[in-house]
Amino acid sequence: MSKMTPDHLAEVKARAEAATPGPWTADLSEGDCGVYLEDCPRGLEDCDEACPQCDRWEILKGGLVDGPDYVECGEYSYFSDNDAEFIAHARTDIPDLIAEVERLRTLNGVTQKHIADTYYGGVMPWKDR
Numbered sequence: 001m002s003k004m005t006p007d008h009l010a011e012v013k014a015r016a017e018a019a020t021p022g023p024w025t026a027d028l029s030e031g032d033c034g035v036y037l038e039d040c041p042r043g044l045e046d047c048d049e050a051c052p053q054c055d056r057w058e059i060l061k062g063g064l065v066d067g068p069d070y071v072e073c074g075e076y077s078y079f080s081d082n083d084a085e086f087i088a089h090a091r092t093d094i095p096d097l098i099a100e101v102e103r104l105r106t107l108n109g110v111t112q113k114h115i116a117d118t119y120y121g122g123v124m125p126w127k128d129r
Contacts, residue, residue: 004100012093019086 116124 003096004103008096009100012089012097015082015086015089015093018082020080020083 112124112126116122
């Protein structure tokens with residue numbers, strides 16, 4: 001039985017529609033952690049210095065009216081509540097959606113075979129088109 005009930009699909013769709021439009025991309029920062037220099041855990045004087053301890057992933061969100069917007073992980077993030085909700089559920093929503101696509105493809109194949117066997121003597125004339 002698929003976990004993708006109509007209610008679950010509606011929830012996934014609502015999260016996707018509420019999130020900032022894409023495309024989004026992931027980019028590994030190169031140590032510019034963006035913290036105030038007096039708070040730097042390494043005591044660096046120039047925040048542009050590469051610091052492996054500060055490396056983290058950033059998400060570049062596209063599709064905004066004013067152009068792309070960096071969304072940084074960590075304390076100084078710029079996620080909207082809707083974006084955070086979308087990201088937090090992605091780890092379960094995406095496998096559920098994949099499972100549903102696979103289930104529907106299997107069902108489609110079984111249905112096509114049944115139609116071919118019942119009406120076309122086992123031949124699937126639509127496959128040649």
